Amino acid sequence: MFAKEWRCELRTRYALSTLGLFAFTTLVVVSVSLGPLGLMKSQGSAVLPILFWIILLFSVAAGLPRAFVQEEESQTAIALRLAATPSSLFCGKLAYGLTVIFALEALITPIYMAIMGLSVRAPGQLILALAVGGYGLAAGSTLVAAIIAQARSKGTLFAVMAFPVLLPLLLLAIELTRNALGGEPSGVALSQLLLYDGAVTIAGLMLFPAVWNP
Amino acid sequence: MDSLKKALPWMLWMWLTAVILGAFLYAPAAVGFRGSSRILFFHVPMAWVSFLAFLTAGVQSLRYLYGGRDRRLDRSAAAAVELGLAFGVLATVTGAMWAKVMWGAYWNWDPRQTSILVALLFYAAYLALRAAIEDGEIRARLAGAYAVLGLVVAPFLYFVMPRMAEFTLHPEPVVNTAGKVDMDGKMVLVLMASLAGFTVLFYWMHNLCCRIQDLTDRTTRSRG
Numbered sequence: 235m236f237a238k239e240w241r242c243e244l245r246t247r248y249a250l251s252t253l254g255l256f257a258f259t260t261l262v263v264v265s266v267s268l269g270p271l272g273l274m275k276s277q278g279s280a281v282l283p284i285l286f287w288i289i290l291l292f293s294v295a296a297g298l299p300r301a302f303v304q305e306e307e308s309q310t311a312i313a314l315r316l317a318a319t320p321s322s323l324f325c326g327k328l329a330y331g332l333t334v335i336f337a338l339e340a341l342i343t344p345i346y347m348a349i350m351g352l353s354v355r356a357p358g359q360l361i362l363a364l365a366v367g368g369y370g371l372a373a374g375s376t377l378v379a380a381i382i383a384q385a386r387s388k389g390t391l392f393a394v395m396a397f398p399v400l401l402p403l404l405l406l407a408i409e410l411t412r413n414a415l416g417g418e419p420s421g422v423a424l425s426q427l428l429l430y431d432g433a434v435t436i437a438g439l440m441l442f443p444a445v446w447n448p
Numbered sequence: 449m450d451s452l453k454k455a456l457p458w459m460l461w462m463w464l465t466a467v468i469l470g471a472f473l474y475a476p477a478a479v480g481f482r483g484s485s486r487i488l489f490f491h492v493p494m495a496w497v498s499f500l501a502f503l504t505a506g507v508q509s510l511r512y513l514y515g516g517r518d519r520r521l522d523r524s525a526a527a528a529v530e531l532g533l534a535f536g537v538l539a540t541v542t543g544a545m546w547a548k549v550m551w552g553a554y555w556n557w558d559p560r561q562t563s564i565l566v567a568l569l570f571y572a573a574y575l576a577l578r579a580a581i582e583d584g585e586i587r588a589r590l591a592g593a594y595a596v597l598g599l600v601v602a603p604f605l606y607f608v609m610p611r612m613a614e615f616t617l618h619p620e621p622v623v624n625t626a627g628k629v630d631m632d633g634k635m636v637l638v639l640m641a642s643l644a645g646f647t648v649l650f651y652w653m654h655n656l657c658c659r660i661q662d663l664t665d666r667t668t669r670s671r672g
Contacts, residue, residue: 377597381590385580395577398570399597402604430604437600441593444513448585 235318235326239301240333250337253297257342260289265349282350283411287404289346290371291397293338298375299392301327302383311383320443324376328438331372339364355417363414366424367407370431374400377438380445403430460652463645470638478635484549487542488619489638493646494539495564500650501532502571502598509595512588520662522588525595526578527657529571531650536568559609560618566605570598 264285305311314323343364347354354360378396382388406427413420471489478485508525512518543561544554555561574594581587631639 377593381577381594382580384586384590385577386582387580391573391576391580395573395594398566398573399601401566402601402608405608426604426608433600433604434597437597441513441596444589445593448589 235322236329239326239330250334253293253334253338254341256296257289257293257338258345260292261342261346261349264289268350278350278352279412279415282346282352283408283415286343286346286411287367287408289342290335290338290368291400291404294335294371294375295393295396297334298331298372299379299382299388301331301376302379303388306383315447320446321439323446324380324438324442327380328372328376328435331376332369335368335372336365339368352415354415356414359414359420360411362420362424363407363410366427366431367403367410370403370407370427370434371400373431373434373438374403377434377441377445380442399434403427403434406430456648456652460645460648463641464649467638467642467645470641475635475638476632478632482549484546485635487546488635489642491539491542491546492639493642494535494542496643497646497650498532498536498539498564498567500647501528501535501654502567502602504528504654505532505571505574505595506599509592510599513592513596517588519584519588520658522592523661523665524654524658525592526575527654527661529574529595531653531657533568533571533575535650536564536571540564540568558618563605563609567602570601574598 302311305314318326343360346352375392375396378392378399382391382395385391406423409423410420410427413423467489471486475486475489477483478488505525505528508521508528512521512525515521540561543564547556547558547561548554574591577594578587578591581590
Protein backbone atom coordinates (compact mmCIF):
# COMPACT_ATOMS: atom_id res chain seq x y z
CA MET A 235 0.00 0.00 0.00
CA PHE A 236 2.71 2.38 1.11
CA ALA A 237 4.76 1.73 -2.02
CA LYS A 238 1.70 2.23 -4.23
CA GLU A 239 0.96 5.58 -2.61
CA TRP A 240 4.44 6.82 -3.26
CA ARG A 241 4.45 5.57 -6.84
CA CYS A 242 1.24 7.54 -7.49
CA GLU A 243 2.66 10.55 -5.71
CA LEU A 244 5.91 10.51 -7.64
CA ARG A 245 3.99 10.31 -10.89
CA THR A 246 2.27 13.62 -10.26
CA ARG A 247 4.36 15.13 -7.46
CA TYR A 248 1.19 16.96 -6.49
CA ALA A 249 1.18 16.61 -2.72
CA LEU A 250 4.83 17.27 -2.12
CA SER A 251 5.27 20.29 -4.38
CA THR A 252 1.93 21.93 -3.60
CA LEU A 253 2.10 21.22 0.11
CA GLY A 254 5.68 22.33 0.40
CA LEU A 255 4.85 25.52 -1.43
CA PHE A 256 1.70 26.04 0.65
CA ALA A 257 3.61 25.64 3.90
CA PHE A 258 6.37 27.92 2.71
CA THR A 259 3.92 30.61 1.56
CA THR A 260 2.10 30.54 4.89
CA LEU A 261 5.41 30.78 6.66
CA VAL A 262 6.34 33.83 4.61
CA VAL A 263 2.96 35.43 5.34
CA VAL A 264 3.46 34.87 9.07
CA SER A 265 6.97 36.23 8.94
CA VAL A 266 6.07 39.30 6.87
CA SER A 267 3.09 40.09 9.09
CA LEU A 268 5.30 40.05 12.14
CA GLY A 269 7.40 42.71 10.42
CA PRO A 270 11.14 43.13 10.02
CA LEU A 271 11.67 43.48 13.74
CA GLY A 272 9.77 40.32 14.60
CA LEU A 273 8.74 39.69 18.15
CA MET A 274 10.70 40.46 21.25
CA LYS A 275 12.78 37.56 22.54
CA SER A 276 10.54 36.91 25.52
CA GLN A 277 7.36 36.92 23.43
CA GLY A 278 8.99 34.91 20.67
CA SER A 279 9.49 31.66 22.52
CA ALA A 280 5.88 31.77 23.68
CA VAL A 281 4.18 32.75 20.43
CA LEU A 282 6.32 31.23 17.69
CA PRO A 283 5.65 27.55 18.52
CA ILE A 284 1.93 28.33 18.25
CA LEU A 285 2.31 29.87 14.79
CA PHE A 286 4.54 26.99 13.71
CA TRP A 287 2.01 24.31 14.59
CA ILE A 288 -0.82 26.30 13.04
CA ILE A 289 1.15 26.46 9.78
CA LEU A 290 1.61 22.68 9.94
CA LEU A 291 -2.05 22.08 10.76
CA PHE A 292 -3.27 24.11 7.79
CA SER A 293 -0.77 22.51 5.44
CA VAL A 294 -2.02 19.10 6.52
CA ALA A 295 -5.63 20.21 6.04
CA ALA A 296 -4.76 21.43 2.55
CA GLY A 297 -3.01 18.26 1.44
CA LEU A 298 -3.77 15.08 3.31
CA PRO A 299 -7.51 14.68 2.56
CA ARG A 300 -6.42 14.03 -1.02
CA ALA A 301 -5.17 10.58 -0.02
CA PHE A 302 -8.74 9.27 0.05
CA VAL A 303 -10.59 11.90 -1.98
CA GLN A 304 -8.52 11.03 -5.01
CA GLU A 305 -9.40 7.34 -4.70
CA GLU A 306 -13.10 8.19 -4.73
CA GLU A 307 -12.82 10.72 -7.55
CA SER A 308 -10.80 8.53 -9.89
CA GLN A 309 -13.07 5.65 -8.92
CA THR A 310 -10.20 3.47 -7.85
CA ALA A 311 -11.74 3.03 -4.43
CA ILE A 312 -13.67 -0.06 -5.52
CA ALA A 313 -10.53 -1.72 -6.84
CA LEU A 314 -8.78 -0.88 -3.59
CA ARG A 315 -11.60 -2.42 -1.57
CA LEU A 316 -11.05 -5.65 -3.45
CA ALA A 317 -7.27 -5.57 -3.47
CA ALA A 318 -6.37 -4.75 0.12
CA THR A 319 -7.65 -5.50 3.61
CA PRO A 320 -8.90 -2.42 5.47
CA SER A 321 -6.19 -2.55 8.11
CA SER A 322 -3.34 -2.78 5.62
CA LEU A 323 -4.92 0.02 3.63
CA PHE A 324 -5.22 2.20 6.73
CA CYS A 325 -1.62 1.52 7.72
CA GLY A 326 -0.45 2.26 4.18
CA LYS A 327 -2.30 5.56 4.01
CA LEU A 328 -1.12 6.44 7.49
CA ALA A 329 2.51 5.68 6.61
CA TYR A 330 2.17 7.77 3.47
CA GLY A 331 0.68 10.70 5.38
CA LEU A 332 3.38 10.35 7.98
CA THR A 333 6.21 10.57 5.46
CA VAL A 334 4.59 13.59 3.81
CA ILE A 335 4.29 15.34 7.17
CA PHE A 336 7.86 14.46 8.13
CA ALA A 337 9.11 15.76 4.79
CA LEU A 338 7.13 18.94 5.37
CA GLU A 339 8.55 19.34 8.86
CA ALA A 340 12.07 18.72 7.62
CA LEU A 341 11.53 21.42 5.00
CA ILE A 342 9.96 24.21 7.02
CA THR A 343 11.42 23.76 10.50
CA PRO A 344 14.96 24.93 9.61
CA ILE A 345 13.59 27.79 7.48
CA TYR A 346 11.22 28.84 10.27
CA MET A 347 13.96 28.74 12.88
CA ALA A 348 16.27 30.75 10.66
CA ILE A 349 13.76 33.41 9.64
CA MET A 350 12.42 33.88 13.14
CA GLY A 351 15.86 33.81 14.70
CA LEU A 352 14.91 31.08 17.13
CA SER A 353 17.56 29.26 19.07
CA VAL A 354 16.85 25.75 20.30
CA ARG A 355 18.21 24.74 23.67
CA ALA A 356 17.30 21.06 23.35
CA PRO A 357 17.41 19.99 19.67
CA GLY A 358 16.79 16.32 20.45
CA GLN A 359 13.64 17.20 22.29
CA LEU A 360 12.46 19.36 19.41
CA ILE A 361 12.90 16.46 16.97
CA LEU A 362 10.98 14.24 19.36
CA ALA A 363 8.17 16.80 19.56
CA LEU A 364 8.04 17.03 15.77
CA ALA A 365 8.00 13.24 15.40
CA VAL A 366 5.35 12.51 18.02
CA GLY A 367 3.23 15.53 17.08
CA GLY A 368 3.55 14.76 13.37
CA TYR A 369 2.46 11.19 13.94
CA GLY A 370 -0.65 12.34 15.79
CA LEU A 371 -1.47 14.77 12.97
CA ALA A 372 -1.14 11.96 10.43
CA ALA A 373 -3.19 9.42 12.42
CA GLY A 374 -6.03 11.82 13.25
CA SER A 375 -6.30 13.27 9.77
CA THR A 376 -6.06 9.91 7.96
CA LEU A 377 -9.23 8.67 9.63
CA VAL A 378 -11.10 11.95 9.11
CA ALA A 379 -9.93 12.00 5.47
CA ALA A 380 -11.37 8.52 4.98
CA ILE A 381 -14.68 9.75 6.40
CA ILE A 382 -15.00 12.93 4.33
CA ALA A 383 -13.96 11.27 1.07
CA GLN A 384 -17.47 9.84 0.74
CA ALA A 385 -19.27 13.12 1.52
CA ARG A 386 -19.91 16.32 -0.40
CA SER A 387 -17.98 19.62 0.10
CA LYS A 388 -14.92 17.66 1.13
CA GLY A 389 -12.30 20.34 1.71
CA THR A 390 -14.32 22.52 4.04
CA LEU A 391 -15.73 19.54 5.85
CA PHE A 392 -12.24 18.19 6.54
CA ALA A 393 -11.18 21.37 8.31
CA VAL A 394 -14.41 21.56 10.30
CA MET A 395 -14.20 17.92 11.37
CA ALA A 396 -10.48 17.51 11.91
CA PHE A 397 -9.77 20.58 14.02
CA PRO A 398 -11.75 19.59 17.13
CA VAL A 399 -10.16 16.14 16.96
CA LEU A 400 -6.65 17.52 16.55
CA LEU A 401 -6.95 20.31 19.11
CA PRO A 402 -5.64 18.35 22.14
CA LEU A 403 -2.73 17.17 20.03
CA LEU A 404 -1.99 20.70 18.89
CA LEU A 405 -1.96 22.08 22.45
CA LEU A 406 0.35 19.30 23.64
CA ALA A 407 2.69 19.63 20.66
CA ILE A 408 2.93 23.40 21.21
CA GLU A 409 3.78 22.84 24.86
CA LEU A 410 6.47 20.29 23.95
CA THR A 411 7.98 22.58 21.31
CA ARG A 412 8.03 25.46 23.77
CA ASN A 413 9.79 23.30 26.35
CA ALA A 414 12.33 22.21 23.74
CA LEU A 415 13.09 25.80 22.80
CA GLY A 416 13.57 26.75 26.43
CA GLY A 417 15.51 23.60 27.28
CA GLU A 418 13.03 22.56 29.94
CA PRO A 419 12.13 18.92 30.59
CA SER A 420 9.26 17.67 28.44
CA GLY A 421 7.43 16.29 31.44
CA VAL A 422 3.88 15.05 31.37
CA ALA A 423 3.07 16.61 27.97
CA LEU A 424 5.16 13.95 26.19
CA SER A 425 3.41 11.02 27.85
CA GLN A 426 0.00 12.56 27.20
CA LEU A 427 0.92 13.12 23.57
CA LEU A 428 2.08 9.50 23.22
CA LEU A 429 -1.16 8.37 24.81
CA TYR A 430 -3.11 10.50 22.33
CA ASP A 431 -1.17 8.99 19.40
CA GLY A 432 -1.85 5.48 20.67
CA ALA A 433 -5.54 6.12 21.28
CA VAL A 434 -6.13 7.67 17.86
CA THR A 435 -4.22 4.87 16.12
CA ILE A 436 -6.26 2.18 17.85
CA ALA A 437 -9.49 4.07 17.14
CA GLY A 438 -8.43 4.41 13.51
CA LEU A 439 -7.70 0.70 13.11
CA MET A 440 -10.96 -0.16 14.83
CA LEU A 441 -13.19 2.27 12.96
CA PHE A 442 -11.59 2.20 9.53
CA PRO A 443 -13.23 -1.07 8.39
CA ALA A 444 -16.65 0.42 9.24
CA VAL A 445 -15.82 3.61 7.35
CA TRP A 446 -14.35 1.90 4.33
CA ASN A 447 -16.56 -1.12 3.66
CA PRO A 448 -20.16 -0.64 2.53
CA MET B 449 -48.30 1.19 31.28
CA ASP B 450 -50.07 3.34 28.72
CA SER B 451 -51.58 5.62 31.31
CA LEU B 452 -48.18 5.96 32.94
CA LYS B 453 -46.77 7.09 29.62
CA LYS B 454 -49.48 9.72 29.33
CA ALA B 455 -48.93 10.87 32.89
CA LEU B 456 -45.16 11.19 32.50
CA PRO B 457 -45.11 14.60 30.76
CA TRP B 458 -47.43 16.01 33.42
CA MET B 459 -45.37 14.61 36.25
CA LEU B 460 -42.26 16.01 34.62
CA TRP B 461 -43.91 19.39 34.21
CA MET B 462 -44.92 19.52 37.89
CA TRP B 463 -41.51 18.30 39.02
CA LEU B 464 -39.67 20.99 37.05
CA THR B 465 -42.08 23.68 38.24
CA ALA B 466 -41.29 22.61 41.79
CA VAL B 467 -37.58 22.81 40.97
CA ILE B 468 -37.95 26.37 39.65
CA LEU B 469 -39.91 27.42 42.73
CA GLY B 470 -37.41 25.67 44.98
CA ALA B 471 -34.50 27.37 43.25
CA PHE B 472 -35.86 30.84 43.94
CA LEU B 473 -37.88 30.44 47.13
CA TYR B 474 -36.57 27.45 49.08
CA ALA B 475 -32.80 27.31 48.54
CA PRO B 476 -30.72 30.09 50.10
CA ALA B 477 -28.29 32.14 48.00
CA ALA B 478 -24.68 31.08 48.47
CA VAL B 479 -22.63 33.38 50.68
CA GLY B 480 -20.47 35.77 48.64
CA PHE B 481 -22.25 35.07 45.37
CA ARG B 482 -25.23 37.38 45.95
CA GLY B 483 -28.28 36.05 44.08
CA SER B 484 -26.18 34.87 41.14
CA SER B 485 -25.59 31.43 42.66
CA ARG B 486 -29.18 30.46 41.81
CA ILE B 487 -28.17 29.97 38.18
CA LEU B 488 -26.41 26.84 39.40
CA PHE B 489 -29.71 24.98 39.65
CA PHE B 490 -30.15 25.31 35.90
CA HIS B 491 -26.63 25.71 34.54
CA VAL B 492 -25.22 22.53 36.09
CA PRO B 493 -28.10 20.27 34.92
CA MET B 494 -27.82 21.71 31.39
CA ALA B 495 -24.11 20.92 31.25
CA TRP B 496 -24.83 17.48 32.69
CA VAL B 497 -27.53 16.78 30.11
CA SER B 498 -25.31 17.82 27.21
CA PHE B 499 -22.59 15.49 28.53
CA LEU B 500 -25.17 12.72 28.90
CA ALA B 501 -26.48 13.36 25.39
CA PHE B 502 -23.03 13.18 23.79
CA LEU B 503 -22.29 10.02 25.74
CA THR B 504 -25.60 8.54 24.55
CA ALA B 505 -24.73 9.45 20.96
CA GLY B 506 -21.34 7.73 21.28
CA VAL B 507 -22.80 4.58 22.83
CA GLN B 508 -25.62 4.36 20.27
CA SER B 509 -23.09 4.80 17.45
CA LEU B 510 -20.93 2.03 18.89
CA ARG B 511 -24.00 -0.20 19.09
CA TYR B 512 -24.90 0.73 15.52
CA LEU B 513 -21.46 -0.05 14.09
CA TYR B 514 -20.80 -3.26 16.00
CA GLY B 515 -24.24 -4.56 16.83
CA GLY B 516 -26.23 -5.28 13.72
CA ARG B 517 -26.54 -1.92 11.94
CA ASP B 518 -30.04 -1.07 13.10
CA ARG B 519 -30.90 2.29 11.53
CA ARG B 520 -32.94 3.29 14.57
CA LEU B 521 -29.72 3.36 16.61
CA ASP B 522 -28.20 5.81 14.14
CA ARG B 523 -31.23 8.07 14.31
CA SER B 524 -31.14 7.86 18.07
CA ALA B 525 -27.50 8.99 18.07
CA ALA B 526 -28.31 11.91 15.75
CA ALA B 527 -31.25 13.01 17.91
CA ALA B 528 -29.04 12.84 21.01
CA VAL B 529 -26.44 15.04 19.35
CA GLU B 530 -29.05 17.63 18.38
CA LEU B 531 -30.40 17.79 21.93
CA GLY B 532 -26.88 17.76 23.38
CA LEU B 533 -25.97 20.74 21.24
CA ALA B 534 -29.07 22.65 22.34
CA PHE B 535 -28.41 21.98 26.02
CA GLY B 536 -24.69 22.61 25.55
CA VAL B 537 -25.34 26.04 24.04
CA LEU B 538 -27.70 26.84 26.91
CA ALA B 539 -25.11 25.72 29.46
CA THR B 540 -22.43 27.82 27.75
CA VAL B 541 -24.62 30.92 27.58
CA THR B 542 -25.84 30.66 31.19
CA GLY B 543 -22.25 30.02 32.26
CA ALA B 544 -21.03 33.08 30.36
CA MET B 545 -23.74 35.24 31.91
CA TRP B 546 -22.75 34.08 35.36
CA ALA B 547 -19.07 34.59 34.55
CA LYS B 548 -19.82 38.20 33.58
CA VAL B 549 -21.43 38.80 36.97
CA MET B 550 -18.82 37.00 39.07
CA TRP B 551 -15.57 37.18 37.12
CA GLY B 552 -16.24 40.39 35.19
CA ALA B 553 -16.00 38.92 31.69
CA TYR B 554 -18.20 36.70 29.58
CA TRP B 555 -15.33 34.57 28.40
CA ASN B 556 -12.08 33.70 30.20
CA TRP B 557 -10.88 30.51 28.50
CA ASP B 558 -11.51 28.69 31.71
CA PRO B 559 -10.75 24.96 31.12
CA ARG B 560 -14.41 24.02 31.29
CA GLN B 561 -15.38 26.80 28.91
CA THR B 562 -12.73 25.60 26.48
CA SER B 563 -13.70 21.95 26.67
CA ILE B 564 -17.42 22.57 26.21
CA LEU B 565 -16.67 24.88 23.29
CA VAL B 566 -14.55 22.22 21.57
CA ALA B 567 -17.23 19.61 22.28
CA LEU B 568 -19.83 21.88 20.67
CA LEU B 569 -17.57 22.39 17.65
CA PHE B 570 -17.08 18.65 17.36
CA TYR B 571 -20.76 17.78 17.42
CA ALA B 572 -21.65 20.68 15.13
CA ALA B 573 -19.15 19.12 12.71
CA TYR B 574 -20.96 15.81 13.24
CA LEU B 575 -24.21 17.41 12.05
CA ALA B 576 -22.40 19.11 9.15
CA LEU B 577 -21.11 15.68 8.12
CA ARG B 578 -24.61 14.21 8.24
CA ALA B 579 -25.92 17.08 6.13
CA ALA B 580 -23.23 16.45 3.51
CA ILE B 581 -24.16 12.82 2.80
CA GLU B 582 -27.32 11.91 0.97
CA ASP B 583 -27.27 8.13 1.16
CA GLY B 584 -28.72 6.98 4.48
CA GLU B 585 -26.55 3.89 4.92
CA ILE B 586 -23.28 5.72 4.22
CA ARG B 587 -24.36 8.61 6.43
CA ALA B 588 -25.06 6.29 9.34
CA ARG B 589 -21.73 4.50 8.94
CA LEU B 590 -19.53 7.60 8.66
CA ALA B 591 -21.33 9.67 11.28
CA GLY B 592 -21.19 6.67 13.62
CA ALA B 593 -17.44 6.35 13.18
CA TYR B 594 -16.99 10.06 13.82
CA ALA B 595 -19.08 9.93 17.00
CA VAL B 596 -16.99 7.02 18.31
CA LEU B 597 -13.83 8.99 17.50
CA GLY B 598 -15.31 11.72 19.67
CA LEU B 599 -15.54 9.30 22.59
CA VAL B 600 -11.84 8.50 22.14
CA VAL B 601 -10.65 12.11 21.94
CA ALA B 602 -12.90 13.60 24.64
CA PRO B 603 -10.93 12.35 27.67
CA PHE B 604 -7.86 14.24 26.44
CA LEU B 605 -9.78 17.50 26.53
CA TYR B 606 -10.76 16.82 30.11
CA PHE B 607 -7.27 15.85 31.22
CA VAL B 608 -5.20 18.26 29.15
CA MET B 609 -7.17 21.49 29.41
CA PRO B 610 -7.14 21.92 33.18
CA ARG B 611 -3.40 21.29 33.30
CA MET B 612 -2.77 23.85 30.56
CA ALA B 613 -4.70 26.54 32.36
CA GLU B 614 -2.87 25.76 35.62
CA PHE B 615 -5.72 27.25 37.62
CA THR B 616 -9.47 27.53 37.34
CA LEU B 617 -11.98 29.93 38.78
CA HIS B 618 -14.73 27.42 38.18
CA PRO B 619 -16.47 26.39 41.38
CA GLU B 620 -15.79 22.81 42.39
CA PRO B 621 -18.26 20.24 41.14
CA VAL B 622 -20.82 19.09 43.65
CA VAL B 623 -19.02 15.81 44.11
CA ASN B 624 -15.42 16.92 43.88
CA THR B 625 -12.16 15.00 44.02
CA ALA B 626 -12.19 15.09 47.80
CA GLY B 627 -15.57 13.36 47.65
CA LYS B 628 -17.26 15.75 50.01
CA VAL B 629 -20.26 17.95 49.41
CA ASP B 630 -19.42 21.55 50.07
CA MET B 631 -22.83 23.17 49.96
CA ASP B 632 -25.86 24.03 51.99
CA GLY B 633 -28.19 21.04 52.42
CA LYS B 634 -31.17 22.82 50.89
CA MET B 635 -29.13 23.81 47.83
CA VAL B 636 -27.96 20.23 47.36
CA LEU B 637 -31.55 19.01 47.57
CA VAL B 638 -32.79 21.44 44.89
CA LEU B 639 -29.77 20.75 42.68
CA MET B 640 -30.27 16.99 42.88
CA ALA B 641 -33.97 17.38 42.13
CA SER B 642 -33.12 19.57 39.17
CA LEU B 643 -30.52 17.09 37.88
CA ALA B 644 -33.04 14.27 38.08
CA GLY B 645 -35.71 16.39 36.40
CA PHE B 646 -33.43 17.46 33.57
CA THR B 647 -32.27 13.88 33.01
CA VAL B 648 -35.84 12.66 32.61
CA LEU B 649 -36.60 15.72 30.45
CA PHE B 650 -33.72 14.74 28.17
CA TYR B 651 -34.85 11.14 27.77
CA TRP B 652 -38.43 12.25 27.16
CA MET B 653 -37.35 14.75 24.46
CA HIS B 654 -34.98 12.21 22.98
CA ASN B 655 -37.75 9.67 22.77
CA LEU B 656 -40.01 12.20 21.06
CA CYS B 657 -37.30 13.08 18.50
CA CYS B 658 -36.69 9.40 17.70
CA ARG B 659 -40.41 8.72 17.25
CA ILE B 660 -40.86 11.74 14.98
CA GLN B 661 -37.89 10.53 12.92
CA ASP B 662 -39.34 7.03 12.66
CA LEU B 663 -42.69 8.41 11.49
CA THR B 664 -41.10 10.75 8.95
CA ASP B 665 -39.07 7.84 7.61
CA ARG B 666 -42.10 5.64 7.32
CA THR B 667 -44.21 8.25 5.49
CA THR B 668 -41.45 9.09 3.02
CA ARG B 669 -40.93 5.40 2.35
CA SER B 670 -44.64 4.70 1.86
CA ARG B 671 -44.84 7.63 -0.56
CA GLY B 672 -41.99 5.97 -2.38
